[in-house]
Amino acid sequence: MARLVVVGGGIAGLAAAWSARCAAARAGVALDVLVLERGSEVGGKARTIVRDGWMVEGGPSGFLGGRPELDSLLRASGLENDAVLASARAKRRFLFRAGRLREIKTSPLGFARSGIMSFGGLLRLGVEPFIPRSRRTDDETVWAFAARRLGTEAADRLVSPMTLGIFAGDSRKLSLASAFPKMARLEREHGSLIRGLIARRGRTSAGPLTSLRGGMQSLPRQLAENGGFRVRCGATVRRIDRADIGWTVSIEGDGATLEADAVVIAAEPWVAASLFRPLDASAADALGAIPCPPVTVVALGFNSTARARIPDGFGVLIARGEGIRMLGNLWETSLYPGRGPAGGILVRAMFGGAVDESIGALDEAEMLTLARREVAQLYGLTAAPVFEHVVRLARAIPQYEVGHALRVAAVERAVETMPGLAVTGFGLRGVAFGDAAADGVRTGENLGRWLATCQIGSTACL
Numbered sequence: 109m110a111r112l113v114v115v116g117g118g119i120a121g122l123a124a125a126w127s128a129r130c131a132a133a134r135a136g137v138a139l140d141v142l143v144l145e146r147g148s149e150v151g152g153k154a155r156t157i158v159r160d161g162w163m164v165e166g167g168p169s170g171f172l173g174g175r176p177e178l179d180s181l182l183r184a185s186g187l188e189n190d191a192v193l194a195s196a197r198a199k200r201r202f203l204f205r206a207g208r209l210r211e212i213k214t215s216p217l218g219f220a221r222s223g224i225m226s227f228g229g230l231l232r233l234g235v236e237p238f239i240p241r242s243r244r245t246d247d248e249t250v251w252a253f254a255a256r257r258l259g260t261e262a263a264d265r266l267v268s269p270m271t272l273g274i275f276a277g278d279s280r281k282l283s284l285a286s287a288f289p290k291m292a293r294l295e296r297e298h299g300s301l302i303r304g305l306i307a308r309r310g311r312t313s314a315g316p317l318t319s320l321r322g323g324m325q326s327l328p329r330q331l332a333e334n335g336g337f338r339v340r341c342g343a344t345v346r347r348i349d350r351a352d353i354g355w356t357v358s359i360e361g362d363g364a365t366l367e368a369d370a371v372v373i374a375a376e377p378w379v380a381a382s383l384f385r386p387l388d389a390s391a392a393d394a395l396g397a398i399p400c401p402p403v404t405v406v407a408l409g410f411n412s413t414a415r416a417r418i419p420d421g422f423g424v425l426i427a428r429g430e431g432i433r434m435l436g437n438l439w440e441t442s443l444y445p446g447r448g449p450a451g452g453i454l455v456r457a458m459f460g461g462a463v464d465e466s467i468g469a470l471d472e473a474e475m476l477t478l479a480r481r482e483v484a485q486l487y488g489l490t491a492a493p494v495f496e497h498v499v500r501l502a503r504a505i506p507q508y509e510v511g512h513a514l515r516v517a518a519v520e521r522a523v524e525t526m527p528g529l530a531v532t533g534f535g536l537r538g539v540a541f542g543d544a545a546a547d548g549v550r551t552g553e554n555l556g557r558w559l560a561t562c563q564i565g566s567t568a569c570l
């Protein structure tokens with residue numbers, strides 16, 4: 109039986125383990141798959157905490173549905189009936205600017221009246237369809253692209269907070285092509301974002317915002333349970349080496365060394381960098397150059413008296429320069445059922461990211477003090493929270509900065525020279541939960557097929 113070891117039990121690693129086993133089985137070959145996970149349980153960034161009637165997500169709280177890879181993972185884990193769609197209220201999104209919560213209306217008139225943009229800024233936004241397509245061939249930043257097409261005011265007031273909301277990232281550093289490839293494509297194909305959006309109206313490929321009844325961690329947990337592979341938690345992989353045939357994987361602590369025909373590295377980029385160091389220095393350098401700043405999530409639960417002050421909707425992004433350190437809030441109990449006790453309101457506040465790396469230095473008590481003060485200030489609340497939970501992530505979300513595509517290409521080139529080694533995870537080809545899951549499925553499928561071919565004696569594997 110061929111042996112595959114997967115390093116990392118986040119969604120990407122588990123998806124790779126499951127799809128490799130399935131692809132090999134389809135080719136008539138049984139595959140022994142072992143996932144090694146450093147933590148005490150699987151899930152990685154997907155971490156669901158249930159306490160005192162509240163359900164808190166330490167990482168992702170939802171994903172965009174309609175992806176076949178995610179659907180197949182839900183079926184494999186037995187959770188196909190556990191998906192919950194976000195309420196229709198999730199369409200209501202807010203921005204805190206110039207001291208007020210302002211709804212980001214989608215109608216042109218509603219948006220113009222929201223007070224988010226000045227009259228001059230709106231006029232500049234309106235001429236976007238007439239701005240010629242760029243002839244730039246370099247890797248443009250998100251901010252430079254937004255300023256060029258939509259004007260500097262829209263880049264500062266809309267696109268920068270949005271970039272913080274999605275990547276906890278700095279729009280002046282992130283690469284448009286790597287972080288927002290769909291925006292780059294709209295300009296390339298339609299010559300304008302506005303014209304492109306109009307032309308593609310009703311043809312969006314993104315599915316509805318979705319979560320899971322038992323929280324996001326229920327997918328990795330159930331996949332580990334039902335996926336047909338083995339998982340060992342509390343096992344930190346220290347080193348991967350080429351053997352005469354296949355690979356050896358060394359685990360920290362007990363000094364155990366496992367032999368494998370193939371290995372998937374599904375750990376975060378900085379871990380992958382250290383595992384690649386003895387194998388290929390250029391891939392290690394490329395992975396090591398992907399920054400992952402800290403993020404702290406503070407969940408505050410309020411009783412129903414806060415309902416009058418906190419809007420019903422998705423949440424709020426907070427523009428910089430407002431004297432508030434929070435990047436934004438998600439209103440979890442507005443989005444999905446079962447996130448709090450009856451009448452309770454759960455606010456998840458995000459801090460840190462690429463624009464505030466010093467957040468990592470604040471301990472749990474300091475974070476609670478800061479979050480209580482800023483949430484009270486934002487909504488004008490006087491009532492104290494009745495529930496609190498803090499999740500501190502020293503390195504949270506990989507930043508796809510300018511040059512990211514070259515770094516990914518360097519890693520892919522190195523992997524091509526090492527048969528039986530693959531890399532996946534949200535550090536490379538998509539930062540969202542669905543991207544990581546889909547990349548894991550594809551990576552596992554390729555490796556499972558390759559291993560099956562080797563088992564039946566193909567020379568392609570030599």
Ligand SMILES: Cc1cc2nc3c(=O)[nH]c(=O)nc-3n(C[C@H](O)[C@H](O)[C@H](O)COP(=O)(O)OP(=O)(O)OC[C@H]3O[C@@H](n4cnc5c(N)ncnc54)[C@H](O)[C@@H]3O)c2cc1C
Pocket residue numbers: 115116117118119120121144145146147150151152153154166167168169170171172343344345346374375376379403405501504505532533534535538539540541542544
């Ligand atoms: C605060 C936050 C909020 C987010 N919100 C959203 C959201 O709302 N929607 C969305 O789509 N995405 C969101 N994301 C992104 C989403 O969480 C990720 O895309 C996804 O969870 C990444 O999965 P992964 O398997 O690639 O990596 P991870 O989940 O990081 O898994 C990597 C695993 O490798 C393990 N590991 C590391 N080193 C070793 C080692 N040496 N040996 C063994 N195991 C090791 C780690 O312990 C970890 O379990 C969010 C992320 C964060 C941090």
